[in-house]
Each structure stands twice: as structure tokens, then as C-alpha cells.
Amino acid sequence: MNQARRRTTAAAATAVVLATAGGLLTTVITPASAATTCTSPVFKRQFFANTGFSGTPKKTDCDSTVNENWGTGAPASGLPRDNFSVRWTLTRDFGSGGPFAFTVSTQDGIRVYLDGTRKVDVWKNVSTTQRKTVNVTILSGKHTLRVDYVNWTGTANVSFSYTPRTSATVDKVRPLAPTGATWKSQTGTGNSTTAVLSWAANKEMDLAGYRVYRQAAGTGTWARVGTTTGRTFSNTPPQTGQSYLYQVRAYDKAGNESVGSAALGPLTTPDFVAPAAPVLTVTSTADANDLSWTAPADAVSFQVFRKKTSDPDTEWKEYPETTGTSWSDTSAVYGISYDYKVLAHDAAWNHTFSAVVSGRPTITPPQNVTATTPSYGAVISWTEPSGDDTTGYTVLRSPAPADGTRTWTTADCRSRTTTTDESGATVHSCTDYDGDRGVTYAYAVRRKDSYDRWSVASPEVLVTRPGDEIAPPAVTGLTAEPLEYGIRLDWDPSPAADLAKYLVYEQPTRWATPQLVGSVDGTRSDALLRTPADGEQKRYVVVAVDVYDNAATFESEDWTSPVATVEVTERDLSPSTVPENTACDLDVIALASGDVQVDPFCSGSRFTETDGYHVYRWDPRTGSWVRLTETPVTTSYWIDTAAPAGTTVYYLVSFTEADGTEAFSNADDAVTLPSAP
Template identity: 40%
Template sequence: MHPKSLVAARTGGVMSAVVLGSLLVAVPQAEAAGVPKAAAAGSACSANVYKRTFYKNTAFSGKPVKTDCDSAVDQKWSGAPVAGVPKDKFGVRWSVTRDFGSGGPFTFAVSATDGVRVYLDGVRKIDLWKNTGDTARSKSVNLTIPSGKHTLRVDYVNWSGAAKVAYAYKPRTAAKYDKVKPLAPTGVKTAYNVKSRKTTVSWSANKEMDLGNYSLYRRPVNSNAWTKVATTTARTHTDPLVNPDDRTPYYYEVRAKDKAGNVSTGSADTIVRPLPVVASLTGSYDPKTGKVSLKWPLNTEPHFDHYTVLSNDEPNKVGTWVPLGTTRGNTWTTAPVVPDGEWRHYRVLVTNDNGTTTYSWHGLSAGSADEVWLEVPDRVAPVYTPDVTLRSCAGGVGVTVDGILTSFRDFTGAAIERRERGTGAWSVIARKEFPPRGDSTVSVCDPLPADGRAYEYRARTYDKAGNHSPYSTVVATTYPMPVPTPEPDLGERTASSGR
């Protein structure tokens, strides 16, 4: 937030008033505080301080006799202004480039003997170019300065007699003239004290010249309602709010108000997290070592203390988050995990130096930045080997594989194979994928020629990674299949025997 305030009094900021003839002139506060008005110029002058050059002619030609820095255009010379410059027919030029913030209405005022011209970005705004001897005359103009940086230049010449010149610029702060909002403040920083559970907010000085004050606002991250915390002319403030639990984050913003009553938009919202968070968590599985490596951005908040790494390997149940250990670094490598194709879940919590730790919900949270889900490649074969039963069917042998519900074992399908006894080649005669929680039965009628040849059957399950279980016991039959001999009816035998 950048209210239209004058830059703070350091090297020519807030202005105080002096009188030159009938002209009210703004003088930088630095001079009033005893800071030397002019200093030798190095490569550049301080912010908002004029660069001043002296010429031994009135055309500002040739190399300047002297160059220095001047906090204000306000001079009276009865003789030569500096060594090497004559007391008459000399020229002095002042120039400064400064940031006017949002800009707005300003007054340029000048009073001088002989010749004086005032320029804004190279465009002449005041022109009093006449030899007046010892008599000074004044002029002021009202104009609007656009936002941003602009260059002011004052050219003064003395043809004869006493040399007097004064120039000042100041904002017009009356509400009827100034309708320009200050710029939003920038450079907002926050500091959280874990002992008091209070937040201190600071921000950069505005570039404006008519600052009235700043207002500090706060809102919880889950709310759109702002609460005014304070109104101040300072650039730092400690929020009296005591954070309830070290876990509640708040947004802060600063707004500026100028002397005309215009209020800026808010600064960029700055979040305060009393408890630092893991902004993102990534992980990878190393098939050579069987270990999972975790990585996250390292927290640099002064109230950060350590991380806790947890794992949860029971995705189909309620699950339990088990702590693996703590670290102050931002990487972690687990012990080897079983490559069974299951998902592994990891979470990293933060503890601040007040002993408060990130709340850890008991369940999984796919959208949490501090949580990562990894599917470990499946290199473990299913342990379930199905049973094969044979029966007669129309035109062949009926083969059935009876499984169990898929939610209780690590396989996703089953395959049935057949070969003629005495040969080496097995052929797949049926293959079936099972629904996630459905029945896992495979049944097929295998058409065969009725020539009495013998055939063998076997089956095995497989998982989605292509791993296969051991084969079932081989069962054999001929086709056509032998008709089973019916067992005698013991009841009929008993009746016929008279028993």
C-alpha cells in the first residue's frame, strides 16, 4: 500500500516551511535537522537530493566548475557562489529524479532574481528569464504529475547584482483537488512470536508525499471478513491478538490513506502461519534397494524446530499413521518395503519451537500437500493356487476353477490350461479377469473329439503386474468321459431281500 506520503525524513523527505519574500517554500527536513545542505557529489546523490552544478557562464556550456549535492533549492549569494565562478554572469542547475508514487496534483513555486526556469521531465513549466537586478519576483503553477519516477530541473542565471533563488514542489492535499488513491503498500513482512503467540507486521515506506496514515487489517484464512487491527503513521505494528492454538493461520494486509482522505487498495495479502507447513511432498521407489525416498522444501521460518515422518500401509482399512522418526532436514529414506504392488502412504508433520505439531488426521487425505501416495511395483506372485474340477458337458469336458472373493487375496484373474497326456505343450483354454469384489470362478466347456484320448488340466492365478501363482494339481480325464456307475440303493436291496 503506498499512500501519497512524503518519503520519510532521511535525505530530504518531509518538508518544513520557510519564507523567501512572499513565497512559502518547502524545505527538506534533513536541513532543518542540521544535515549539511550541500555536499560534494560522488557518483550520485542520495535519494530525492538535488545534483547541483555551477557554470561560469549563463549558457550552461562547457564543463561545470563544481558539482555537489543540495537538499533544497534555496540560495542567496552576494558575491561569487563558489571559487572559479564570477559573481555575475554565472549559472547554476539543480536536477533530481524521484518516485512520486501515485502522482496527483502538485504546486510548483519559485522566487528568484534574474533568470529562473523549472522543468518537469524536460518540459518547461515556469519561465522567468529576465534581468531584474536585486528585485526578486515569484510564480507558482498547479499541475498534475503522473505516477512513477519523474525528473525535476531548475536552471538559474545571475546577470548582475545579488543572486537569490528558491524553488519548492508540494502536493495539493485538499480533497476537492486530490482524487488520486495512494499506491498500495509493498514490502510487507511478518514475524510470529511463539511465546506470546502474537504477530508483528512491518512494511516499506510509501513513495507518496502526502501520507496521512496506514491501516493494518487481519482475517483468518477461512474467512473473507477483514478486521482493522490498527491505524498508525509508523511502519510496524504488533497485532494484540493472541493466536488461540499456534495452528490458526491469518492473512494480513496494509492500506494507506492520504491527507485528502483517499484510501489505497490493500497490499498483497501476507499469510502468517504460526505453525510452519510442508508445502509439497514427493517420493520415489528404488527397485534396487526396495526403499522409498521422500523429499520436501526445507522450512526456514525462525520458529521451525523439526519434522516427523509417518507411514500408513493399510489403505483398505481404517489405517494407522505410524511415526518413522524425526529430522531437521528435508529428506528421508525408509527401510526396504515389500514390492507387493500395494500403495504406500507417507506424511510429514512440522513442530515449531513452542512444541506445537501439525494436526494429523487419522485417515488418508489425497489433497494434502504434506502427504504422498506411492504404488510400489509388484514383484510378489499371488500365493493362491486354485482347485480344478472336471465334469461332462455337451460336446466336451467341463472345467471349473473355484476361487475365493477377490477382496481377500492378491490376484486379479485366473487361467486354465490343457494338454493331451504325453505331449509337452500346454494350451490356455480359458482366461478370466475378476471384478474387484466379485466371485472368482472360471468355468468352461472344452470341446474335444470323442476318441477316448486322455487330457490333463491345470490352472493358476495372476495379479495385475503379470506375476503368476504356482500351478494347481494336474487333473486328467478321457473323452468321452466314463459314465459313473450309480451306487446301489440300499433301501431297495433291503426290501427285495425281505428284510
């Protein structure tokens, strides 16, 4: 045997492996026959100098991921640049399994196997990188992955990943229950007890965390008390003397939750928690205050405390302990208010007071108090208690702000009525006409009996007077247009939601007392003032009024709130010449038909209507008086059936003197409206 050759062969058969020693990389010579072990989930990687994965690997090592780009170079020392192959394998625990995505990119070929079954096959000599994703369902437990890669020629790169699919619509697999759960009891400040839990790591790759549940022993109901991504958890339950059990559940990124771990416990707690507060009720009669209260589940006895309401600084008087839930205070003085509270305590002497409730011995107050709010006030009604010993009533009223404060005053209760309802009970009512609109008030009623004893007030009722006390804002856009037959006013509609109408005033000056000239329905925003066109300067005011009659008013030489005003000069159609008035007076009336009635009044004059008169009408175009009658009129009035429409018309009449001269009346006007289209 050639010894030299054997030494050479043995030396060539060794492999160089990098190992860590003291934080530094050192070189260790390992026999080629020794197995390379890689801890899951690290891959074991083998390099072959051929494309068939045959023979002894040229190199074996561990690889945490399959993600390489060797370009056109050799993947490792001793391997060719082309026609080589690499194999990665690992066996790992997939927990409960579930849907996964196998994603590859490669140049040249790659095949992926799950437990020996091929799942991905991209096996071709190519000049560009190929990519592919395959969805795979993996069962629970341990499984083996194998990745085979081959490079024939040219550039070499390869990557492979396996990731859980965590969409809730895809992943319906619950994680496995946590294992290795243990617990211990820990005593804290004040002797409180805390449960300290721990458990082993779950194998799921898509694990999101753990949820801890607690159960009061014997109830069978689990309630979640916390969530963590760690593997320990501490919880201090209510220290009520109750024992508690715990369990841990895993949940994944899709929201699936495992069954619980084995129950941990029981953890016993001391009783440091007081009973729930009893709910106290006080019912007052003429002779006593009767107390009753609820009994919390773990209360074993109660004590009653009393003091006068009017003496807030006095000490509470304590009454003997009782196991009952009622007590009658027969020593309470009629008409005096007392405060009461009840102390409940359990067997460990943990205790809680009820809320303070007041009571005052009283005759029965009025019953069934109600209130309605017509537009004119608040109608308060109540039923008289049985016994028919009432000699008087008082109705109380208070503003009712949201903070609950009350300032009671006696209401001026008018329009009183007394009726009998269907049951035969006597019903009283009265009306409070006072109070502001839009304000909420509380009402209560007291009664006096034949012994001059006043009852406590009835339970209050709340009512809100409808409406408000605020005038609508001033109208805007008010304009005035002078016409031959008057003034047209126009304005923007009021924005007030409760608008009812508009009032139109004529006010010569800002400080003069305005005179109402008309009212306009709230559905319109214009007005026609039928006035003679005689050239006068006018000033008008328009005021919005709501359904509650709120409106600006004129007081102390000014308006109580802003109003809209407009000034306008009328057109002047008046005659430029008027004869001296030496005969009868004249009254001219525009009729609804459009005609004008000319009516002279000759009382006390030397003329009478039957003496005959002529009628003249002013023609503004020619600036002259035009006689309208051919022969004298001897009737008491004359109708101008040809009066021009839509203008101001002036008339006068004349009588003939004995010497043949004319004696004229005064001139008077009539305003005619435009003819209908």
C-alpha cells in the first residue's frame, strides 16, 4: 500500500468549517464523513459539482434563508461556474399548520418539495429570472421542506420563502393551545394576591399573541383580562374572598383563537371589597318617615343614620344594627326634614353607605301633577288626595336650569277650575300666565289640610313655554319706488323661521311717533301704499313680526331693536294753479270699479247742489283744468267714468254767480289703481 498516497487522500477528504469561539470566527478541520447539523428552522445546504445532485456534496453548511445571487461566478470554492446544483432541506414544527404561500425566483431551475411531494416546479435553462407563487395548505405538526436549485449556464440566482397567509377570509385554522402553562400566587401590598402565569412559546408562524382569561371559580364563565405578545402575565383580581381560575389562549394574525390551556389555579383572594351600596327609599306620612333599602348580595347587616337637614354640621345619630331592610322613624317631627343614610357591611366588616335621602313627615301631597303649555301660559293640574280634608293649595314655580338648581316662588295661579275625572277623583287646575317664552320651568303643588298642616311639595313637572321673546331681525334690502298712484315698498324676505307678518309704519322723522299704515302677510315681501302723488317727502319703517307677536316697538323716542327705514319723495302730479275757493267744499272718492265719485258739499253756502255745477279735472300734460260736464249737474254727486287708471287725479267744481262769473270749490284728489291686465 502506498502510504504517501493514503495521507494525500485523507488530507483531501477533510472539509473546512467555520465555527465561533469566543465571538471570533475560527477554522476547524472536520472530517468529510462527519454529519453537518443545522438547528431548525435553519436550512441544511449542500453544493454539488453537477446538475444531478449526485455524488458527495462539495460543501455542506447551514443557511437561515434561501436567497442567493452568485452572478456568473462559482457559488463556492471548488465548484464550477456553470452546471452546478444546490439543495436546501429543513424539518420544522408548523404548529396547527394552515394556508401558506411558497414564493420563488430563480435563474435557472428550482423545485420545492413538501414531505417529498413536489409543490413548485420551475425547471428550465433561462437567460432571465423566473418568478412564481404557489398557495399550499400545510397540516399541523412537523414537516420537511426541500429546495433543489440547478444552474446550467450563465447568471445564477435563487430565492425561496414560505410565509403564512394571514387574511381572515383565507386562514380559518385555529392556533394550537399554549402548552407548558404554569402559575404561582404572589402576595403584594396589603396582603393582596396576584396570579403570575407563564407558558411555552407557540409554534405558529403567524402567531399574533396570547390572550389571558379569568373565571370566578364555580361560575363556568371566562372573561378576558389581558393580551400580551410575551409569555408571562400577572393579574390581580378583585380581592373579594373569591377564588379564580386562569387559562391562556393563542391567537393568530387572522384573528383565529385557540382553545384554552389547562385551567390554572385556583387563586384564593382575601375579602377587601365592600358590598355594593344599598339603594335607600324614604316614604313620608303624617306620623313617620318609613325607610326601605335594597340588600347587596354579600351584606349581612345594616345600620341607619339620621340628622336634621337644616343642621348640616351636626353629627349623624346612629341607630341599632339590623338584619332587615326596612325601618320606621316614628320620632321624626312633623314638617321637619331629616337626612338618612344606611350602612351595609359584610362578614369581613367591609362596608358601604347608601346615598343620603331626605324625608319630612307630611300629609299626602297633591297627586298626578301635570302641566300643559298653550300659547297663553302654563296650565297646572293635579288630583286631590282621598280624604277630602284639603283647605287650600299653593302652586310653586322655579326656573329649571340644567344644573338642577331651583329657586321656588309662588305662582300667580289664575283661572282656577275644579272638575271630576272618570274615577270620581277631584281634579284642580289653574293657569300661570307669567313666565318667558322658550324658558323651561319646574312646577310643584303643596296642599293644606283642615289642621292647617302643609304637605311637602309634589314631585315637580317640567314645562317649556313655547316660542321665544326675541324679535325677528330687521328686514334688509328695503327700497321705495314713487308711482303715480302711491309708493311701492319692496324688501328681502325675513329669515325668521317663525315669521308671521310685517307691519308698515309712516314716521316723518326718526324721533316722531310712527303711525301704522298697513300689515303685510309673511308670505309676501312688498307693499303698495295708495297715496296721492303730491311731491311730499315720506319716511317709512317696515317691522317683522313673529307668530308670538315679538317685534321691535317704538318706546321713549326710539325703537327697541333695529328696524328697516327708507325715505322717498313722491311724484308730484298736483295742479300748478288752483282757483280761489269761493263756493262749496269738495270730496272726491276713487271707487272699486275704477270710476271716481265727485261729491260737493254746499252746507252753509249760498249755493246748493241743485243749483247746478260743472266738474273740472286737471290735465298734467297740458297744465290746465278740463271741464268734463257739458251741462250743469244738479244731482248731489257726479261719477267720472272716464277717469284715467293708475294715477292721481285732481278735481274741482264750479257754480255760476248771478253776474255770470264762476265760483269754485276746493280741489281734491283721488288715486286710481292700474287697470287689471
